[in-house]
Each structure stands twice: as C-alpha cells, then as structure tokens.
Amino acid sequence: MQSFSEDEFRELFPLSWLSQYGYCKRRCSLLALEQIWQENEYTAAGRMQHKRVHTGRTEQRGDTIYIFEMPVFSRGLGVNGFCDCVEAHLSPSGAAIPYGKGKYTFYPVEYKHGVVRDxxxxxxxxxxxxxxxxxxFGVEIPVGAIFFIDAxxxxxVLLSQELREQTWKTAKEISDMVESQKTIPAAYSAKCKKCSLREACQPRIRRSAQSYSEGLWEEAIKETE
Ligand code: SF4
Structure with missing residues (x-):
C-alpha cells in the first residue's frame, strides 16, 4: 500500500505568491490571508499582456517545442501554478515528454510587462x-529567462545555488505565514507608490499610528521616571 507523508497532504499555494512576497511581504499577506485584490493601471496592463500568452498552446519550431501556460506544481516547495512558457529543447541528456519525439531539456521563460527591471x-x-x-521530469535546469514584453x-537568469536557497526560504516563510494566519504589518517604501493595494493597506497611516503609539508609550515611561 502506498503511504503519503504529511507534506503530501499540505495545501499548495499559488506560485505567483513568491513574486508578491518578494515585492512586499505585506502585499502577499493581504492577498493570501485577507483575499484583498485591487487592480490599478500596472496590474491591468500586466493581466492583459499575460492573457495573450496564456493560451495553453504548444508550438514546434525545429527541435524546440514551445509550451505556453504549462501547469506545474511542487510538493516540496508547496506551490502550484503555471509557467508562462517552457521551451523544450531536443537533447539526449533530457527527459521524455508525451508530445515530443525524444528527450528534451527545459528552459522556463517568465513574461513580465512594464519597464525592464532586474x-x-x-x-x-x-x-x-x-x-x-x-x-x-528529473532533470537539471541551470538557467531560465525573464522576457520583457514591452521591450x-x-x-x-542563472538558477544559482544561492537563488535556489532563497526560493526555498521564501516558500517556507509564505507557508509559515499562511499557517499562522497573521497579516504582516505595513512598512512604507518607494514600492508603495505603484502598489495596487495601497488604498487597502494604508501604509503611511499605519506607520503614523504606530509612531503616535510609540510616542505615547515613551511619554508614559518618562512620567513614571
Ligand atoms: S502599499 Fe506598500 S506596504 Fe502596503 S502592500 Fe503595497 S507595497 Fe506593501
């Protein structure tokens, strides 16, 4: 009889949360724990451009198969989602895929809108x-790419050991955040200016309230001294 570890029953979270969490931990927690989503010009433009990619088609050009909107998951990381495009290159060192004519190595490409940013x-x-x-597929993928649609x-992108460790660490932090059900406090930064959740988040108000409370606390301590 097949047995399953506890991890295999763990609920998977969307792969895109890694990107959200990397942008701002609070933004990810608002999305994940409070189901808050607001669109602005940047997210709308991104969604429209991704819509054109997310057609679930495959194209064959020479020895390469382009697989768009490929569903993926990892029990280890605890994520599921889609790859915008996976290029499968015919190679004896790769793995067999159902619609291929041999073995293939894989090259994931993530599509991004807006200005070119690292x-x-x-x-x-x-x-x-x-x-x-x-x-x-039981293969190694040393590199992938970010494709900037507008430009x-x-x-x-080199998928270095350091980047892999950071990816595992981030996935674990998100998993812990979901388990704790604790929304992460705001920390105002330059990123807030373009954030579609700014209105719901109110990063400055929270900070002011926090400073105000800290001020009151300091005053109270001084009075008791
Ligand atoms: S407004 Fe700022 S702190 Fe709030 S979610 Fe957006 S980026 Fe994060």
Missing part, C-alpha cells in the same frame, strides 16, 4: 518554476 522577485518565481519542472527583451 527584480529578485522575478527570479524567485522563475526559480520556483524550474524546481517544479526538475521535480516532475521585447529577454534576460537570462
């Missing part, structure tokens, strides 16, 4: 996709 959260999401593919530019 953001860690993009790399975390890409690395998590690679880990999902590695688990499923039509592709930046290759």
């Amino acid at each position: 953001e860690e959260e993009y790399h975390l999401q890409l690395c998590a996709q690679a880990i999902c593919l590695e688990e499923r 039509h530019r592709r930046d290759e």
